[in-house]
Amino acid sequence: MTLELSRKKMREQALTRFKYLRTCVLARELCLLVRANRVTFNIEDVHDCCAFVAKLCHEAGCNEPSELCSKAAEAVLTSEEKYLELCKQSCEKCSESRRPKIPQSEENAYYVA
Numbered sequence: 001m002t003l004e005l006s007r008k009k010m011r012e013q014a015l016t017r018f019k020y021l022r023t024c025v026l027a028r029e030l031c032l033l034v035r036a037n038r039v040t041f042n043i044e045d046v047h048d049c050c051a052f053v054a055k056l057c058h059e060a061g062c063n064e065p066s067e068l069c070s071k072a073a074e075a076v077l078t079s080e081e082k083y084l085e086l087c088k089q090s091c092e093k094c095s096e097s098r099r100p101k102i103p104q105s106e107e108n109a110y111y112v113a
Contacts, residue, residue: 023060027053028094031069035087046076050087057094065093 034041034049041049050073057066068090076083 019060023056024062024094027056027060030056031091031094043076046083047073050076057090062094065090068093 030049031053034046034053038046050069054066054069054073057063057069068086072083072086072090075086
């Protein structure tokens, strides 16, 4: 019985971690890539990338950063200054940038045969 509960807890933690990596971490990395390479991208590239990042944020349940990122994606088509301001606000709201690293402890270290 205890083994099954441990397995169930491990499964839930692994699925939660998978969702977090698939949405938040990926969105943050893509966002950093866009910002670092903004000079080489054309406006449509930035628009498409930011719109995709906004979808990932929305999927993760980060609605405010998602809305700001969507607005930034639209703003880049008309005003670079407005785009940069919205992008900055979205990054400040991003929970990934504030999320502390989870240390590997004995409690969540498992041996899987």
